[in-house]
Amino acid sequence: MIQDARVLQDEFIPKEVEHRDQEMNTLAGALDPVTRNEPAETVFLFGPSGSGKTCLARFALDRLREAVIDLNHQYVNCWQDYTRFRALYRILEAIGPTTDIHRQSTPTDALLERLHNYDGPEFVVILDEVDQLHDDDLLYDLYRTAGISMILIANREEELFAQLDNRLVSRLHASRRIRFEKYELDELVAILEDRVRWGLAEDALTRDQLACIADAAAGDARVAIGILRSAARQAEEADVEEIDFDTLHDAIPEGKREVQQKNIKQLTPHQRELYEIVRKHEAISPGELYDHYRERVEDPKTDRTVRNHLSKLAHYNLLEKTGDGRGRTYKLPA
DNA sequence: ATTCCACGGGAAAGCATGGACC
DNA sequence: GGTCCATGCTTTCCCGTGGAAT
Numbered sequence A: 001m002i003q004d005a006r007v008l009q010d011e012f013i014p015k016e017v018e019h020r021d022q023e024m025n026t027l028a029g030a031l032d033p034v035t036r037n038e039p040a041e042t043v044f045l046f047g048p049s050g051s052g053k054t055c056l057a058r059f060a061l062d063r064l065r066e067a068v069i070d071l072n073h074q075y076v077n078c079w080q081d082y083t084r085f086r087a088l089y090r091i092l093e094a095i096g097p098t099t100d101i102h103r104q105s106t107p108t109d110a111l112l113e114r115l116h117n118y119d120g121p122e123f124v125v126i127l128d129e130v131d132q133l134h135d136d137d138l139l140y141d142l143y144r145t146a147g148i149s150m151i152l153i154a155n156r157e158e159e160l161f162a163q164l165d166n167r168l169v170s171r172l173h174a175s176r177r178i179r180f181e182k183y184e185l186d187e188l189v190a191i192l193e194d195r196v197r198w199g200l201a202e203d204a205l206t207r208d209q210l211a212c213i214a215d216a217a218a219g220d221a222r223v224a225i226g227i228l229r230s231a232a233r234q235a236e237e238a239d240v241e242e243i244d245f246d247t248l249h250d251a252i253p254e255g256k257r258e259v260q261q262k263n264i265k266q267l268t269p270h271q272r273e274l275y276e277i278v279r280k281h282e283a284i285s286p287g288e289l290y291d292h293y294r295e296r297v298e299d300p301k302t303d304r305t306v307r308n309h310l311s312k313l314a315h316y317n318l319l320e321k322t323g324d325g326r327g328r329t330y331k332l333p334a
Numbered sequence B: 001a002t003t004c005c006a007c008g009g010g011a012a013a014g015c016a017t018g019g020a021c022c
Numbered sequence C: 001g002g003t004c005c006a007t008g009c010t011t012t013c014c015c016g017t018g019g020a021a022t
Helices: A021-036 A053-067 A084-093 A108-116 A137-143 A157-163 A166-172 A185-199 A207-217 A221-238 A245-265 A269-280 A286-296 A303-315
Strands: A043-046 A072-077 A123-128 A148-154 A176-179 A320-322 A329-331
Touching (some): A043 A053, A053 A148, A072 A084, A084 A108, A137 A166, A148 A157, A207 A245, A269 A286, A286 A303, A286 A329, A303 A320
Parallel strands (some): A043 A176, A072 A123
Antiparallel strands (some): A320 A329
16 A cells, blocks of 8 residues: 655655745745855745645755755754754754754853854755744844845744844845645645655545545645545555545544644643643633642642643644633633 | 732743863 | 752742633
């Protein structure tokens, strides 16, 4: 069934990107100065999740590397590396060994100094989920570093600029902005067809089945590929060459759930406990939640810390806050 | 009006850890 | 080895704000 599992991974970058010609042209245009050894324009990619932002950014960077011999690059997911220190660390990894830098005991200023001393070839940094950065000093740092170009990725344009410092907003005002729309149904089907062609046995799925997946994914390519992956895995385990309707039916919720399960694994025991408590309730009030938590956990943290955890869980889309103030309840997202 | 929760920003304390020095 | 210091990250403490209930 599965010929090449890499094709079904989230990180896979296809040889061609479909239905994003306009966006690709703009992005390539912004990056073009790099081919003349000049810094690229700063580019923003905005759009909903699964609309191809990250994929296109990496794709464009790959293309650029084919044309430019000397080019440094790094991809930073700000969701994971959300402090100034960690993001800087990630960036420095691309320009040299970092074994002498330690999470504790090396000051952020030392990282910054090393970055400013950089005098290698043009350096393109992709900052994904840039709105997850806890403070925007990092953007300022990079902006002021000669030889570094930025591709910045976020969901919502207005929200991002609302949270940025005013100085930064005015400096970034002139940068290029590319807006992505959700994929249409037939576009998703085309994307899935490619993945099937490259990664699965021939005719593993019918066109109708792909359309069914695309429909369930509601314009989100990541979800669509997740469902496909899940279906292929089940077929592989059952050792069959075709995916039947039942398998597909099961794969839809599972594919959707996969992203969440990934996030749950990263939680601390306390955070997971909170998640479990919310999961067991239809909807739970904050006070009730704190009570349950204190009962179930050996060494309960303070309410304030619990609130921090809850914010984090909400950030990961693992739970949902509804209402405000007194009427606030927590529940699992729909 | 007043009280009651809940929220979340910010300061400070606590924690874990590598490096310098003895 | 042992001690102390510096640092980033987490947790706690303090507190102002604001809506809901009384």
